[in-house]
Amino acid sequence: MSMGEKRTVYMDHSATTYVRKEVLDAMVPYFTEHFGNPSSIYHIARDSKKAIDMARAQVAKALGAEPDEIYFTSGGSESDNWAIKGVASANLKKGSHIITSKIEHHAVIHTCEYLEKNGFEVTYLPVDKYGLVDPADLEKAITDKTVLISIMYANNEIGTIEPITELGAIARKHKVYFHTDAVQAIGNVQIDVKAQNIDLLSLSSHKFYGPKGTGVLYIRKGTKIDNLVHGGGQERRRRAGTENIAGIVGCGKAIELVTSDIEGHNKRIRALRDRLLAGIVAKIPNTHLNGHPGKRLPGNINISFEFIEGESMLLWLDDEGICASTGSACTSGSLEPSHVLLATGLPVEISHGSLRLTLGDVNTDADVDFVLEVLPKVVARLREMSPLYKGGKNGGCNVQ
Amino acid sequence: MYSDKVMDHFKNPRNVGEIENASGVGEVGNPVCGDIMNIYLKIENNVITDAKFKTFGCGAAIASSSMATELVRGKTLEEAWEVSNKAVAEALEGLPPVKMHCSVLAEEGIHKAINDYRKKQGLEPWEEKNPHPHEHEGATCDH
Ligand SMILES: Cc1ncc(COP(=O)(O)O)c(C=O)c1O
Ligand code: FES
Numbered sequence: 001m002s003m004g005e006k007r008t009v010y011m012d013h014s015a016t017t018y019v020r021k022e023v024l025d026a027m028v029p030y031f032t033e034h035f036g037n038p039s040s041i042y043h044i045a046r047d048s049k050k051a052i053d054m055a056r057a058q059v060a061k062a063l064g065a066e067p068d069e070i071y072f073t074s075g076g077s078e079s080d081n082w083a084i085k086g087v088a089s090a091n092l093k094k095g096s097h098i099i100t101s102k103i104e105h106h107a108v109i110h111t112c113e114y115l116e117k118n119g120f121e122v123t124y125l126p127v128d129k130y131g132l133v134d135p136a137d138l139e140k141a142i143t144d145k146t147v148l149i150s151i152m153y154a155n156n157e158i159g160t161i162e163p164i165t166e167l168g169a170i171a172r173k174h175k176v177y178f179h180t181d182a183v184q185a186i187g188n189v190q191i192d193v194k195a196q197n198i199d200l201l202s203l204s205s206h207k208f209y210g211p212k213g214t215g216v217l218y219i220r221k222g223t224k225i226d227n228l229v230h231g232g233g234q235e236r237r238r239r240a241g242t243e244n245i246a247g248i249v250g251c252g253k254a255i256e257l258v259t260s261d262i263e264g265h266n267k268r269i270r271a272l273r274d275r276l277l278a279g280i281v282a283k284i285p286n287t288h289l290n291g292h293p294g295k296r297l298p299g300n301i302n303i304s305f306e307f308i309e310g311e312s313m314l315l316w317l318d319d320e321g322i323c324a325s326t327g328s329a330c331t332s333g334s335l336e337p338s339h340v341l342l343a344t345g346l347p348v349e350i351s352h353g354s355l356r357l358t359l360g361d362v363n364t365d366a367d368v369d370f371v372l373e374v375l376p377k378v379v380a381r382l383r384e385m386s387p388l389y390k391g392g393k394n395g396g397c398n399v400q
Numbered sequence: 401m402y403s404d405k406v407m408d409h410f411k412n413p414r415n416v417g418e419i420e421n422a423s424g425v426g427e428v429g430n431p432v433c434g435d436i437m438n439i440y441l442k443i444e445n446n447v448i449t450d451a452k453f454k455t456f457g458c459g460a461a462i463a464s465s466s467m468a469t470e471l472v473r474g475k476t477l478e479e480a481w482e483v484s485n486k487a488v489a490e491a492l493e494g495l496p497p498v499k500m501h502c503s504v505l506a507e508e509g510i511h512k513a514i515n516d517y518r519k520k521q522g523l524e525p526w527e528e529k530n531p532h533p534h535e536h537e538g539a540t541c542d543h
Contacts, residue, residue, distance in 0.1 A: 309435060311458040315402075315410060329433035330458035333498065337434070348434050349456075385416050385462065387427070387438040387454035 009322045009367045013207075013299060013360030014156050014184060019250065020209040020361075026253040027211065030246040038243055039234065048245045055252025062259040063201065064192035065218050071235045072248050075215035076183040076204030078228070080107040080150075082217050082239070083179045083200040086225035087148045088115055091177075095145025099176075101125045101133050102343040103160075104152050108181055109339070112150075125151070130292035131160035131344050135167055142174045149178050153185035153201075157327055157340040157356060158291030159300025161189060168197035177223060183207050187258035188266060188297050199223050203255070205247070209361070210254030214247035265361075270298040272368055273359050277301050279372040284379050288350055290327075290341060299359035302327075304341075304350045307389035308382040313355055316378040322371060327354040349388070402459060403493040409463035414470050417452045424520070426512030432501045435461050439469065439509035443517050448472050448480055453509070460499035461506075467491050468506035477514055481526060483507065 010018075019027075036045035038052055053067070060067040073079045088098060100112050102124045112122045123141045125133050133151055142149075149171045154161045164180055171178035179200035182191060187208045193201060199220040206212040219225060219238075231240025258265075280303060281287055290302040305313070310326025317324055325331075327338030329352060337351035346354075357371070383389040402410070423443035429436050435457030442450035451469035455462050468488050472480040485503040489495045495503055508528070515525035 307456065309457050309461075312410070312462055315407075315459045319411065328458070330435070330461075335433040335498070352434065352456075385413065385454055386456045387436050388456050 007321045007370065009370055010362060011357040011359055011367070011371065012323045012325055014159075014297075014356065014358035015325060016206045016212065017209045017360055018362070019211055020254060020257060022257060023210055023250045023254045027246040027250040030249050034245070038245065039232070048243070051245060051249050052243055055248045058252035058256045059203070059216055059218075062186070062191070062255045063218055064194050066221065068236070069193075069218055069221055071217045071219060071239050072243065072251070073215040073217055073239060074213055074241075074244070076105070076181065076202050076207070077107040077215075079202035079204070079215045079217040080105070080181055081111050082228035083202060083219075083225070084108065084111045084148065084150055085115065086228055087177050087179070087200070087223070088120060090224040090226040091147040094147050095143070096120045096147065097123070097143055097145040098148045098150065099123045099125060099138065099141050099146060100150045101127060101152070101162075103127050103131055103155050103158075103340045104150070105156055105181055105183070108150055108152070121145075127160075127343050129344050130295070131155055131158045131290075131340065132292060132295070133162050133167065135163055135170055138167055139170050139174075142170075142176060146174070146176050149176050151178075151180055153180045153182040153191070154188065154297050155291070155340060156184045157338055158302045158344070159184075159297035159358075160292045161185065161295045161297065164198070165196045171199075172197040184297060186255065187262060188299075190262060193218060193220065200225075203251075205251035205254055208254050208258040211247045211250040214244055214251045216251065266298040269359050269361075269363075272363055272365065273299055273301060275365075276357065276359070276368045276371060277303070279368070280375060283372065283376040288346070290344065290346065290354060297358075301357040301359075302354060303357075304346065304352075304354040305379050305383075306350060306353060307386040308353045308379060310352060310354055312382055313353070313378055316381070317374065320374045320378070322374060325356045325358075327356070328352045401496055402463075403495075405491075405493040406460060406463040406495065409466040409492065410459045413462055413466040415452045415466060415473075416454070418454060419450055419452050422452075422513075424513040424515070424517030426509040426514075426516060428505055428508045428512055430457065430461070430501065430505050433458075435502070435505065437461060437465055437505045437509045439465070439506075439513045441472070441510075441513045441517065443477065446476050448475055448477070457505070458499070458502060460495050460502040463492055464488050464495075464503040464506040465509070468503075468510055472510055477517075480510060481514060483510060 034047040038048040056067045177199045183204045201218040203216040205214040286306040288304040310328030311330040329337040341351040419440040422440040424441045426439040438454045440452045453465040455465045485507040488503045
């Protein structure tokens with residue numbers, strides 16, 4: 001393989017994004033000039049307070065919520081934890097049953113598992129081969145003890161977009177709180193918490209060109225929820241801790257930008273993604289697209305290459321300057337393949353060979369060309385080494 | 401994450417391929433993460449004159465296969481039997497703890513291939529030290 005000129009092609013925007021220039025510019029003064037603690041009463045503190053109010057309004061507008069339904073947190077994980085633990089403990093009188101899905105982010109799954117250890121009952125809804133939750137399954141799972149339904153808006157690995165409006169309607173009909181982790185969805189789909197009957201919604205600013213360590217939990221007015229972080233009276237006494245003003249300002253600016261032209265953004269990214277996907281499938285035999293062909297995030301490709309393992313693919317791609325990710329067991333830390341891929345019914349060895357490419361604003365046609373040049377060589381090389389690959393379409397495992 | 405040596409053996413793996421009519425073949429699977437390694441040995445007068453591999457697995461598994469085949473070439477069967485996964489890992493200038501089990505796969509593959517040969521020769525197979533080859537060093541499951 002040629003080791004020509006070094007370039008970096010970042011195709012892992014679902015892992016995190018860079019901070020946009022406009023976002024950074026908006027943030028900088030809040031590190032230096034306007035550093036005052038918003039809880040103080042002197043004038044420099046008032047600037048901080050105003051900035052937070054403005055960010056709150058920006059987030060509210062993007063979600064179709066009221067500003068006083070927006071709470072800033074330290075990120076998606078905290079928002080998910082707060083929504084689930086907070087609603088669970090505040091509604092014990094009603095019951096202790098929670099419904100979620102098998103393909104949630106670990107911030108939701110591990111939180112639910114924690115609650116199970118503490119006496120809660122959790123139903124993990126299955127998904128179909130595309131990763132879709134069936135609204136009928138949700139309706140069947142609801143009991144009079146169900147206090148919360150938590151289904152992600154769009155999946156971070158396979159990009160599948162769930163039928164949130166239908167799920168929300170079912171939750172409302174049965175008067176059960178409905179939380180959705182929209183960390184991956186924001187900026188890619190039009191969200192309207194009122195019309196969609198969403199009671200709680202999590203966001204994380206580093207997924208939409210804002211800073212890391214800042215997130216949002218939207219809580220519909222009137223929702224019964226306990227605090228997660230106890231302490232000072234910040235965030236209207238619901239989330240303690242001196243505000244990360246610069247982060248919050250960045251989060252507000254970033255969400256304003258990312259929701260200003262969802263259609264235009266999607267069109268551009270989808271065109272790049274579709275060309276990349278078509279090229280991969282044309283150049284490389286024995287592949288399997290994971291996720292839904294149509295109902296998926298515009299920048300997401302998740303594709304398995306039979307006979308090879310994902311980590312070794314990533315190492316080669318990285319060597320060529322391409323940043324991507326995989327659902328292989330060998331990179332998971334726990335040495336388990338992706339729970340999401342397994343939930344779609346994909347065999348373990350095919351999950352092993354999955355590659356996730358998530359495109360974002362920096363990607364260009366030249367990037368797509370570069371990946372299409374490098375990836376087939378990497379796959380061919382690893383297949384040559386694989387005992388499963390018998391050099392033909394019929395060798396090895398024959399999953400279509 | 402990986403040493404330069406691992407990356408070298410990963411990017412330029414030695415001895416990839418199969419040996420036709422190999423004297424001994426070791427096919428092993430990794431119970432920890434589900435990977436597969438095949439080791440092929442050519443043995444003449446009790447000496448390993450050629451060793452090749454095919455591996456479906458991570459960078460550490462490929463590098464371990466490459467290094468293990470290098471280490472056993474030219475060795476007598478008795479010497480090759482003593483090439484442990486630790487020796488493979490050390491020759492690679494270390495593996496991350498979570499990846500130590502990948503080198504176990506290489507040791508196992510060599511043992512299986514040697515015993516395959518011994519059986520074909522009508523000899524008693526040697527006792528494998530690692531009937532349950534998951535060495536769980538660091539490979540705990542909690543992320
Ligand atoms: C769907 C989803 N939820 C939650 C998170 C966690 O967000 P954060 O990293 O901000 O805690 C992520 C990020 O990986 C995610 O993709
Ligand atoms: S082969 Fe799976 S972690 Fe090394």
